[in-house]
Amino acid sequence: MLSMRIAVAGGTGTVGRYVVEVARLRGHDVVSLSRSEGMDLVTGRGLEQSLAGVDTVIDVAGINSTATKKAVDYFTNASQNLLAAEKQAGVKHHVALSIAGIDQARSGLYAGKLVQEDTVRHGDVPWTLLRSTQFHEFVPLVVQAASAGPVVMVPKMFTAPVAASEVAEALVAAAEAGPQGRVPDLGGPRTEQLAGLVRAYLHRTGRTGKKVLEAPLPGPMGKAMRSGALIPAPGSAVGRQAFQEWLDALPH
Structure with missing residues:
Protein backbone atom coordinates (compact mmCIF):
# COMPACT_ATOMS: atom_id res chain seq x y z
CA MET A 1 0.00 0.00 0.00
CA LEU A 2 1.39 3.38 -1.01
CA SER A 3 1.50 6.15 1.55
CA MET A 4 -0.74 9.12 0.77
CA ARG A 5 -1.09 12.65 2.03
CA ILE A 6 -4.61 12.78 3.51
CA ALA A 7 -6.43 15.88 4.75
CA VAL A 8 -9.19 15.31 7.30
CA ALA A 9 -11.89 18.00 7.42
CA GLY A 10 -13.20 18.03 10.98
CA GLY A 11 -10.08 16.26 12.21
CA THR A 12 -10.63 17.17 15.85
CA GLY A 13 -14.24 15.91 16.05
CA THR A 14 -15.80 12.66 17.27
CA VAL A 15 -14.95 10.68 14.14
CA GLY A 16 -12.24 12.96 12.81
CA ARG A 17 -9.77 12.28 15.61
CA TYR A 18 -10.11 8.54 14.95
CA VAL A 19 -9.64 9.09 11.21
CA VAL A 20 -6.42 11.01 11.89
CA GLU A 21 -5.20 8.28 14.24
CA VAL A 22 -6.08 5.37 11.92
CA ALA A 23 -4.58 7.04 8.84
CA ARG A 24 -1.33 7.77 10.65
CA LEU A 25 -1.12 4.23 11.99
CA ARG A 26 -1.49 2.99 8.41
CA GLY A 27 1.50 5.05 7.36
CA HIS A 28 -0.18 8.05 5.75
CA ASP A 29 0.86 11.69 6.08
CA VAL A 30 -2.14 13.42 7.67
CA VAL A 31 -3.25 17.05 7.75
CA SER A 32 -6.12 17.96 10.08
CA LEU A 33 -8.45 20.73 8.93
CA SER A 34 -10.37 22.45 11.73
CA ARG A 35 -11.10 25.91 13.06
CA SER A 36 -8.76 25.35 15.98
CA GLU A 37 -6.01 24.77 13.43
CA GLY A 38 -6.73 27.93 11.43
CA MET A 39 -9.10 26.58 8.75
CA ASP A 40 -12.73 27.61 8.22
CA LEU A 41 -14.81 25.53 5.83
CA VAL A 42 -17.68 28.02 5.80
CA THR A 43 -15.52 30.91 4.58
CA GLY A 44 -12.81 28.83 2.90
CA ARG A 45 -10.10 30.50 4.98
CA GLY A 46 -6.82 28.59 4.96
CA LEU A 47 -8.01 25.71 2.78
CA GLU A 48 -5.91 26.13 -0.36
CA GLN A 49 -2.64 26.37 1.57
CA SER A 50 -3.53 23.37 3.72
CA LEU A 51 -4.37 21.18 0.72
CA ALA A 52 -1.02 21.63 -1.03
CA GLY A 53 0.29 18.19 -1.98
CA VAL A 54 -2.81 16.39 -0.62
CA ASP A 55 -3.95 13.27 -2.50
CA THR A 56 -7.25 12.61 -0.70
CA VAL A 57 -9.63 14.57 1.51
CA ILE A 58 -11.82 12.79 4.07
CA ASP A 59 -14.69 15.08 5.11
CA ASN A 64 -24.22 21.02 16.11
CA SER A 65 -27.66 22.19 15.02
CA THR A 66 -31.03 20.61 14.28
CA ALA A 67 -32.28 23.72 12.44
CA THR A 68 -32.83 22.90 8.77
CA LYS A 69 -31.68 26.27 7.37
CA LYS A 70 -28.52 26.31 9.48
CA ALA A 71 -27.63 22.78 8.45
CA VAL A 72 -28.32 23.40 4.75
CA ASP A 73 -26.36 26.66 4.74
CA TYR A 74 -23.41 25.08 6.56
CA PHE A 75 -23.09 22.00 4.36
CA THR A 76 -23.68 24.00 1.16
CA ASN A 77 -20.91 26.49 1.93
CA ALA A 78 -18.50 23.99 3.50
CA SER A 79 -18.80 21.44 0.69
CA GLN A 80 -18.53 24.01 -2.11
CA ASN A 81 -15.50 25.68 -0.54
CA LEU A 82 -13.77 22.40 0.20
CA LEU A 83 -14.32 20.98 -3.28
CA ALA A 84 -13.21 24.21 -4.96
CA ALA A 85 -10.01 24.25 -2.92
CA GLU A 86 -9.44 20.57 -3.71
CA LYS A 87 -9.79 21.19 -7.44
CA GLN A 88 -7.34 24.08 -7.22
CA ALA A 89 -4.85 21.94 -5.30
CA GLY A 90 -5.17 18.92 -7.60
CA VAL A 91 -6.71 16.59 -4.99
CA LYS A 92 -7.60 13.27 -6.63
CA HIS A 93 -10.26 11.85 -4.28
CA HIS A 94 -12.92 13.23 -1.95
CA VAL A 95 -14.37 10.89 0.71
CA ALA A 96 -17.49 12.10 2.53
CA LEU A 97 -19.31 10.69 5.55
CA SER A 98 -23.11 10.90 5.58
CA ILE A 99 -25.98 9.38 7.59
CA ALA A 100 -27.97 6.21 6.89
CA GLY A 101 -31.62 6.64 5.97
CA ILE A 102 -31.64 10.37 5.32
CA ASP A 103 -33.73 10.00 2.15
CA GLN A 104 -36.66 9.29 4.49
CA ALA A 105 -36.06 12.30 6.79
CA ARG A 106 -35.42 15.47 4.84
CA SER A 107 -35.22 18.05 7.61
CA GLY A 108 -32.80 19.32 10.22
CA LEU A 109 -29.27 17.95 10.02
CA TYR A 110 -30.38 15.34 7.49
CA ALA A 111 -31.43 18.04 5.03
CA GLY A 112 -27.93 19.47 5.26
CA LYS A 113 -26.34 16.08 4.65
CA LEU A 114 -28.51 15.53 1.57
CA VAL A 115 -27.28 18.84 0.17
CA GLN A 116 -23.71 17.80 0.96
CA GLU A 117 -24.16 14.49 -0.87
CA ASP A 118 -25.62 16.24 -3.91
CA THR A 119 -22.75 18.76 -3.97
CA VAL A 120 -20.17 15.98 -3.81
CA ARG A 121 -21.87 13.93 -6.55
CA HIS A 122 -21.95 16.90 -8.92
CA GLY A 123 -18.52 18.26 -8.00
CA ASP A 124 -15.31 18.13 -10.03
CA VAL A 125 -13.38 15.81 -7.69
CA PRO A 126 -13.79 12.00 -7.96
CA TRP A 127 -15.64 10.82 -4.86
CA THR A 128 -16.64 8.12 -2.42
CA LEU A 129 -19.66 8.44 -0.11
CA LEU A 130 -20.18 6.37 3.04
CA ARG A 131 -23.40 6.57 5.05
CA SER A 132 -23.31 5.31 8.63
CA THR A 133 -25.75 5.06 11.51
CA GLN A 134 -25.39 7.16 14.66
CA PHE A 135 -22.26 6.53 16.68
CA HIS A 136 -22.22 5.14 20.23
CA GLU A 137 -20.97 8.61 21.21
CA PHE A 138 -24.32 10.05 20.06
CA VAL A 139 -25.97 8.90 23.29
CA PRO A 140 -24.01 11.18 25.67
CA LEU A 141 -24.78 14.08 23.33
CA VAL A 142 -28.50 13.28 23.55
CA VAL A 143 -28.30 13.25 27.36
CA GLN A 144 -26.52 16.61 27.35
CA ALA A 145 -28.91 18.24 24.89
CA ALA A 146 -32.19 16.74 26.10
CA SER A 147 -31.83 17.02 29.88
CA ALA A 148 -34.14 19.30 31.84
CA GLY A 149 -33.47 18.91 35.53
CA PRO A 150 -34.09 15.29 36.51
CA VAL A 151 -35.73 14.43 33.16
CA VAL A 152 -34.21 13.41 29.81
CA MET A 153 -36.66 13.71 26.91
CA VAL A 154 -35.72 11.47 23.99
CA PRO A 155 -37.49 10.82 20.68
CA LYS A 156 -38.91 7.39 19.99
CA MET A 157 -36.22 6.03 17.70
CA PHE A 158 -34.78 2.77 16.46
CA THR A 159 -31.08 2.85 15.65
CA ALA A 160 -28.18 0.47 15.09
CA PRO A 161 -25.33 2.42 16.72
CA VAL A 162 -21.80 1.88 15.47
CA ALA A 163 -18.39 2.65 16.96
CA ALA A 164 -16.92 5.92 15.69
CA SER A 165 -13.54 4.20 15.52
CA GLU A 166 -14.95 1.60 13.10
CA VAL A 167 -16.45 4.33 10.92
CA ALA A 168 -12.99 5.90 10.82
CA GLU A 169 -11.46 2.58 9.73
CA ALA A 170 -14.01 2.32 6.91
CA LEU A 171 -13.30 5.87 5.75
CA VAL A 172 -9.54 5.33 5.63
CA ALA A 173 -10.06 2.05 3.77
CA ALA A 174 -12.24 3.94 1.27
CA ALA A 175 -9.51 6.54 0.83
CA GLU A 176 -6.99 3.80 0.11
CA ALA A 177 -9.30 2.07 -2.39
CA GLY A 178 -9.79 5.16 -4.55
CA PRO A 179 -13.04 6.71 -5.83
CA GLN A 180 -15.96 4.25 -5.70
CA GLY A 181 -19.11 6.38 -5.66
CA ARG A 182 -21.53 5.37 -2.93
CA VAL A 183 -20.32 2.35 -0.95
CA PRO A 184 -22.51 0.10 1.26
CA ASP A 185 -23.91 1.77 4.37
CA LEU A 186 -22.31 0.93 7.71
CA GLY A 187 -24.34 0.16 10.85
CA GLY A 188 -23.76 -1.42 14.21
CA PRO A 189 -24.37 -5.09 15.03
CA ARG A 190 -27.64 -4.60 16.94
CA THR A 191 -30.87 -2.66 16.47
CA GLU A 192 -31.67 -0.73 19.66
CA GLN A 193 -34.21 1.75 20.99
CA LEU A 194 -32.65 5.11 21.77
CA ALA A 195 -34.44 5.38 25.13
CA GLY A 196 -32.93 2.08 26.25
CA LEU A 197 -29.44 3.23 25.24
CA VAL A 198 -29.90 6.46 27.20
CA ARG A 199 -31.07 4.56 30.31
CA ALA A 200 -28.07 2.23 30.08
CA TYR A 201 -25.69 5.17 29.71
CA LEU A 202 -27.21 6.99 32.69
CA HIS A 203 -26.92 3.85 34.82
CA ARG A 204 -23.30 3.28 33.75
CA THR A 205 -22.35 6.87 34.60
CA GLY A 206 -24.07 6.88 37.99
CA ARG A 207 -26.97 9.19 37.14
CA THR A 208 -29.70 6.81 38.21
CA GLY A 209 -31.86 9.65 39.55
CA LYS A 210 -32.67 10.88 36.06
CA LYS A 211 -35.92 9.77 34.44
CA VAL A 212 -36.02 9.04 30.71
CA LEU A 213 -39.23 10.04 28.93
CA GLU A 214 -39.79 8.86 25.37
CA ALA A 215 -41.98 10.81 22.93
CA PRO A 216 -42.66 10.48 19.18
CA LEU A 217 -41.44 13.38 17.07
CA PRO A 218 -43.92 14.79 14.52
CA GLY A 219 -43.47 14.86 10.77
CA PRO A 220 -41.36 12.76 8.37
CA MET A 221 -38.32 12.88 10.67
CA GLY A 222 -40.24 11.37 13.58
CA LYS A 223 -41.84 8.77 11.33
CA ALA A 224 -38.42 7.73 10.00
CA MET A 225 -37.07 7.41 13.54
CA ARG A 226 -40.01 5.29 14.73
CA SER A 227 -40.31 3.08 11.67
CA GLY A 228 -36.72 1.88 11.55
CA ALA A 229 -36.07 3.75 8.28
CA LEU A 230 -32.74 4.94 9.72
CA ILE A 231 -31.51 1.34 10.06
CA PRO A 232 -29.30 0.23 7.14
CA ALA A 233 -30.92 -2.14 4.65
CA PRO A 234 -29.91 -5.81 4.41
CA GLY A 235 -26.59 -6.16 2.64
CA SER A 236 -25.05 -3.16 4.40
CA ALA A 237 -21.73 -3.37 6.20
CA VAL A 238 -21.97 -4.29 9.89
CA GLY A 239 -19.67 -3.04 12.64
CA ARG A 240 -18.19 -5.26 15.33
CA GLN A 241 -18.65 -3.42 18.64
CA ALA A 242 -22.12 -3.36 20.21
CA PHE A 243 -23.23 -0.39 22.30
CA GLN A 244 -23.00 -2.33 25.58
CA GLU A 245 -19.39 -3.26 24.83
CA TRP A 246 -18.57 0.39 24.20
CA LEU A 247 -20.39 1.32 27.40
CA ASP A 248 -18.50 -1.29 29.45
CA ALA A 249 -15.20 0.15 28.20
CA LEU A 250 -15.95 3.67 29.44
CA PRO A 251 -13.73 4.82 32.35
CA HIS A 252 -15.43 4.89 35.75
Missing part, protein backbone atom coordinates in the same frame (compact mmCIF):
# COMPACT_ATOMS: atom_id res chain seq x y z
CA VAL A 60 -16.20 14.34 8.52
CA ALA A 61 -16.87 17.95 9.48
CA GLY A 62 -20.29 18.82 10.88
CA ILE A 63 -22.46 21.29 12.74
